[in-house]
Amino acid sequence: MSLVTLTLNPAIDQTVTLDSLTPGHVHRARSVWADAGGKGVNVACCLADWGLAVAATGVLGQDNAAPFSQLLAAKGIDDRFVWIPGETRTNLKLLDASRGDTTDINLPGLDIGPSTIEAVRAVLADLTGPGDLAVLAGSLPRSAPTDTYARLTAEMKRRGARVVLDASGPALAAALAARRESLPDAIKPNRHELEEWAGRPLPERADVLVAARELQSRGIALVCVSLGAEGALLVSSEGAVRALPPPTRVASTVGAGDALVAGLVAGLHDRLPLPDLARRALAFAAGKLSRTGANLPGRAEVEALAREIRVERLD
Structure with missing residues (x-):
């Protein structure tokens, strides 16, 4: 079973640590x-840290591609x-x-044309076949059509691959509007992204559960709603669970959601039952919180974290 991640809008993430952030004031950085990052890159790094063979594709600007090439080589990821x-x-x-939280300022990405998307499609066609797992993650470049993820998902599903989608806004909406046979196999919206799709506020956990079940009933095998410090809610044909993270020392929240996706993929790779899948996903996220960058602690530490995670049945 092959694993591949796609990052069409990668980024070099520059993290500045401040004693405290006060808008409108001058700050002196602590560090x-x-x-080198982007959602799919981060997912691939976490999977590699776990010990799985993974390929990463997407689009890079050649003028500053070196940090990405160096990172992927260091992690043993097929670039x-x-x-x-x-x-x-x-x-x-x-x-x-x-406070331990992070304010993101995301800049526009590269403009990519049809020939570049066609080149990426060719790479994905070479890397994915029956039973393989593909992760499509992150924002689309501003020049890419809104239905780019929807089209790529449909093509890989026709080849028999399984698709995990972590996107938001119009790109997510387009993918979720596809015909049943072309829907992604798993998605990981946060509460706000789920509210956008549902077109209504979801203030209570019961409301989140109803919306997640709506998506699952449409044909998405696994819906994982990330709830930040409240953990995550997972819905599949096996039922619904809520996973609660253990107390964790936070070094950086950057990439925690990507680590959660990586944990889901690692669990799907091992065909874990839903409660164990939830534990692994939350353990990846908790482990990453203790590290800067898209890095996991050793496997033994992640497995120990998984044993600390409480999973509640919501059926």
Whole structure:
């Protein structure tokens, strides 16, 4: 079973740590570091840390592709990125040390044309077949059609691959509007993204559960709603569960949602039952919170975290 991640709008994430963030004031940084990232890249890094063979593809600007090439080589990830002229964007992340939260400033990405998308499609066709797992993650470049993920998902589903989608806004809406046979196999919206799709507020956990079940009943095998500090809610044909994370020392929240997706993929790879799948996903996220960048602690530590995670049946 092959694993591949797609990142069409990657970024170099520059994280600046501040004692506290006060809008309108001058700040003195405590530290600064940069990570080659983007959602699919982060997912691939976590899967590689777990010990799984994974390929990563997408689009990189050739003028500053070196940090990505170095990262993927260091992690042992099969680098299948398409390079085009220009620079990959840089995103600024302001980490408030007093509160442990992060303010993101995401810059526009590269403009990509039909020929570049066709090159990516060819890579995905080469990497995915029956039973393989593909992760489509992150925002689309501003020049990419809104239905890009929907089209790629449909093509890979026709080849027998399973697709995990982590997207938002119009790109997610287009993918969820597809015919049943072309829907992604798993999605990971947060509460706000689920509210956007549902077209209504979802203030209570019961409301989130109803909306997640609506999506699952439409044909999405696994719906995982990330709820931040409240954990995650998962719905599949096996039922519904809520997983609660253990107390965790937070080094950086950057990439925690991507680690959650990686945990889902690792669990799907091992065909875990729903409660164990939830534990692994939350353990990946908790493990990543203790690290900067898209890095997991060792497998033994992640497995120990999984044993600490409480899973509640919601049936």
